[in-house]
């Protein structure tokens with residue numbers, strides 16, 4: 001399956017997208033990315049092309065536009081969508097495309113002393129560049145203050161850095177905040193401290209070798225990234241797993257979703273001083289990791305999936321282990337809720353903090369629990385049913401006002417819904433194979449490799465060339481723990497992708513963060529960050 | 542009091558070296574600063590949580606200011622962009638100080654051999670213990686803390702360590 005892509009002229013782009021947004025209701029910009037055609041065997045005359053992915057506000061239709069660039073510049077659409085702001089900055093940083101009319105076109109992921117554009121095909125992957133200083137970010141702060149008619153001296157403002165190395169900044173996020181007393185009046189965010197070159201690495205590894213890299217995108221729910229990536233590639237290959245494989249994937253994704261939410265909630269509660277909740281929510285997570293290490297051999301970074309299936313079937317006795325884990329999770333969540341649900345501190349500190357309206361959540365490009373907290377009923381498990389999700393009995397959890405309270409509570413409820421799905425999947429698990437049987441996709445068993453020439457050849461071809469994916473481009477999306485995790489893959493027909501772009505939910509959540517925390521106190525900002533569940537691995541890639 | 546009665550003092554006084562006393566105190570009161578950036582930091586969270594419980598080994602007073610800490614635990618990938626920050630934090634820690642590189646990334650860059658990742662934090666700051674794994678299990682992190690405890694017994698107590706180390710950011 002290859003996505004339907006519409007080609008546009010650079011001069012038509014702005015008007016077409018404006019029309020789509022205003023007349024047709026495509027209010028949701030999912031992602032912007034570029035491709036460098038330099039290394040293609042039959043390169044077109046235009047070196048760069050841009051890709052825009054839009055979605056309809058009812059979430060049933062997606063438009064993908066492609067623009068071949070004559071010059072290395074195009075009109076910015078950041079005036080139409082909030083989410084375009086950072087998306088365009090990233091393309092500028094990685095590919096060196098100029099977006100005309102963008103108000104702050106500067107590097108986003110790479111450091112300020114970086115020279116060149118790493119995702120261009122003529123940039124050598126190992127060419128690192130030392131960074132000696134950090135930027136002061138005042139170039140972003142000054143226009144913000146000017147816009148709000150504030151003056152550092154006259155209004156007696158103080159500028160502080162929250163992060164990047166700050167316990168509540170989740171390691172790698174830097175926020176520069178201008179404070180009036182305790183109140184944040186303006187803020188700017190800097191990311192990229194955990195930029196690890198995922199997309200460039202993908203261009204140098206075959207499809208199965210990329211699986212371990214996907215683990216480390218959202219490392220709190222590694223298996224889910226495996227599945228999202230494998231599924232996108234399988235869609236391009238036009239294959240589906242046997243039912244048993246699909247059910248196992250559903251169980252493992254929902255378990256990962258639970259683990260992810262547990263980490264988010266326990267860390268968020270710890271940030272507000274509710275340490276006991278941390279123990280209650282972290283202990284069952286450890287039990288879930290015991291189960292996963294028994295199954296996959298690793299606690300955190302499982303690399304369990306393969307294109308066309310997974311490394312092996314479930315082990316003997318998995319069912320009682322998994323049921324035991326569910327009981328413990330249920331206990332932890334119930335105990336934790338007992339402590340906070342009617343707790344005055346919890347409620348007072350979270351309600352009405354940084355609310356996001358449904359409309360702005362969409363404009364920011366929010367997805368997943370953060371979007372649902374704002375009352376938008378969007379969940380790919382419902383709108384694009386795959387993997388038998390439409391046959392499971394579970395509810396979509398939706399909040400009302402999108403404040404920090406809603407964002408946290410939606411996650412609590414989603415844990416319960418995911419447990420429902422896992423329980424049903426356990427009882428409905430069919431027998432049979434877990435992997436597709438195509439020898440050009442799945443590795444033969446060890447005995448075949450050592451016991452016959454055909455098996456050995458198949459294994460050799462798969463190791464050396466990788467799984468060959470038909471030529472084409474495809475955008476595949478998956479409802480991951482944090483929201484819509486999308487992969488835009490360009491294949492040139494070989495075993496190594498020509499280009500992979502990750503549409504990471506956290507990237508768009510953090511882009512909105514500076515605006516969300518304005519007019520709230522520093523202590524509120526910390527909780528808002530926790531409730532957005534920013535995972536640096538997928539944000540910075 | 543009859544001071545000539547020295548056998549009484551035998552009971553009340555222990556003679557030792559200052560090094561041994563300081564050692565004894567330091568060993569069970571390491572104050573770590575966790576420079577957690579990525580997946581390894583999540584495993585560090587497990588190490589600090591109740592199942593693995595780092596406080597059993599006297600290193601649970603996690604400090605979030607480098608000025609209060611004597612053990613720097615670098616857990617996660619350090620990019621070139623992050624490197625000056627890591628150096629600044631290391632420089633702010635008072636002597637004597639120890640450094641643990643947790644995981645493949647902090648030790649060598651791990652499988653991120655690319656344009657953005659520092660190929661091991663020892664290009665910037667001196668490292669005492671490297672922990673293998675991607676991520677290491679919590680037990681391995683605990684083990685590295687115990688290794689530091691062993692190591693600090695063999696050092697001169699008031700000396701400044703690693704004076705001849707030169708990192709890539711040192712002469713700039």
Ligand code: SF4
Nearest residue numbers: 580644645646675676
């Ligand atoms: S060593 Fe592995 S687990 Fe640790 S930060 Fe690096 S990639 Fe993540």
